Amino acid sequence: MISEKLSKEKENAIINAARKRFAHYGFSKVTMEEIAGDVEMGKASLYYYFPTKDDLFRAVIFQEQNELKKSIELILEKPKYASEKLREYVEQRMKFFRILINLGTLSVHSYFDTKSVFKKLFLDFEMVELDLIKKIIDEGKLKNEFNPDLPDNAALTFLHILQGLRCRVLRWTKGQSLDDETHKILQNEMKAATDFFIHGIENK
Amino acid sequence: MISEKLSKEKENAIINAARKRFAHYGFSKVTMEEIAGDVEMGKASLYYYFPTKDDLFRAVIFQEQNELKKSIELILEKPKYASEKLREYVEQRMKFFRILINLGTLSVHSYFDTKSVFKKLFLDFEMVELDLIKKIIDEGKLKNEFNPDLPDNAALTFLHILQGLRCRVLRWTKGQSLDDETHKILQNEMKAATDFFIHGIENK
DNA sequence: TTTCGACTGTTCAAGTAAAACAGTCGAAAA
């Protein structure tokens, strides 16, 4: 209780060490002993802060997700066209998911299938993303910039298109991290899809 | 030489037997002996018609692809709105790929990764599909129905969106065939995406 | 409150042996 701040700091140090390792080697290839070594602790001490390896991993993902959320909320506050905001959102999202891919979480052959524990984390975040997209579209409607036929469906469909494009590209990678070239291709595809989507909901 | 017709007939019988087996159990779980048994032949006889198991599988896929191509070309000839043709194309394409998924070819955990032999087959067919979509869009342009900003990019982006949506849904299935409910969901998503795309390229 | 050495039960990876398989060949039937 005395050193609540210090405790939080150590927790963060562990999360950061874990993120670096996970990002490089993936969940299964990292041991708790290695992470403990990085923060100069005994392995058992890690279990004082995180009851399981899964929990530590979840904390890493959660941190990353929150950072994306914050960066998008920042975009929302800017005085820009809604269409411009949508484009910036897509860009931010790509950067973020590149990290997640390196975290070995989104790869096709990843833990996703077996460890459904992590599924919930991503499903929850999908709701957060959906909300952010809806806000951008609603703003566009208010400004008479957008006029979608099906406002409710628009956000969901758009999110699924983005998810799909990423998924499709990941199929080609052999479970390893995305190389620069593939990332560029994906970037262009997402931009093109965003353009078509914006054209589709624009007020005419 | 005398019985060329009979020979073709037997070849087809083999392909049909193979398709049934592959569709049910997937490429790796089917043996040449089983297929031979279905057409009441010895295993060695199969090798008279198809030099390898891969070749037989390719023949099955090729037949399916050709059937889709024909059915889409039929749509193209009808006197309908280009937008309607695009919607029908998406529908036909879904039916077709459901068969391919059952063939165990498109599943995430499929032979796709290891056997790059099959990759070419699908890459080639992507070109065929691209061509068909381009034809529909061009027709729409001629009729002043469509007016896309980037005509060349439109077809490719649209195809990739469709591929992506399918890929995204397949991620949830455990490598098994798509159940009816999931298929319905995918169908609705594709329809929604098609609507947005059509709106995006419509002449305003 | 926080740390950790020493421990446990489980999971995973490397190795192995046997079975199943794709593909061959030469002889025989049509």
Next chain:
DNA sequence: TTTTCGACTGTTTTACTTGAACAGTCGAAA
């Protein structure tokens, strides 16, 4: 000449075993 197939071979897959590595526990100590 065209088509069939039994008997064969070398390779791949699978089922099983074993030792090591691992996640997670606990009680003592700082």
